[in-house]
Amino acid sequence: MRLRNRRMGQMPEINIIPMIDIMFFLLVFFMMSTLYMVQVKTVDVDMPQAASAETQLAVSYVVTMKKDGSLYLEDQPITEEALLARAAAEQQRTAKFSVVVRADQGLDYGMVIGLLDKFKARGITHIGLAAADGGH
Template structure:
């Protein structure tokens, strides 16, 4: 019976190119899948158009104002007083807290200002106004 000599063992070749291909594939897969995971639960409204709109996905509160005067936090209906109370509590816990207001195009400008004023009274200092990015 012939035993193999330990000194004459050949190491198997390490194929690095297929491993790099797989890593790039996984990277692209995870990048694309995380883009579809960002889902703001909001009420659909007709937003005004803007050519120079910027996208922000770090919003803590997405507030929607419909033309009939109803206010939604995410996809749940609320009123201005409850929203201000909740936003004030969140502002105390998070100094980078921001509110983005998605006001319907047909809503009067004064209603948006009333809500902003109420939120400012609750201590919120960072606001954004959502628009439909024009092309």
């Protein structure tokens, strides 16, 4: 009969199941926190519905026009001249500069076209109009 040496006992084992649980928890945590980082800070506005609206995440400026004609850059109120000056300066710095205009659906169409025309006069050509997703 062969006797085992006490030093040659069982090798310690690493139990990886708790480690896998922690890694899964961290993965879910970072996925959920990333979803909240993607949302753009904007002002609530009643946008028109569009069935074929697309989501664009590579937007430099999100401009909101409320029903009374007031302008907001993201969630901060701004005057039209200040907005146009900042956008023109950003256009000079960034080659892929773009603007998305979120206009209230009760707003006069001429006011939206007037703002788009002023952007174009300042050399800003990548302009989009936002619509609520009225998809199926």
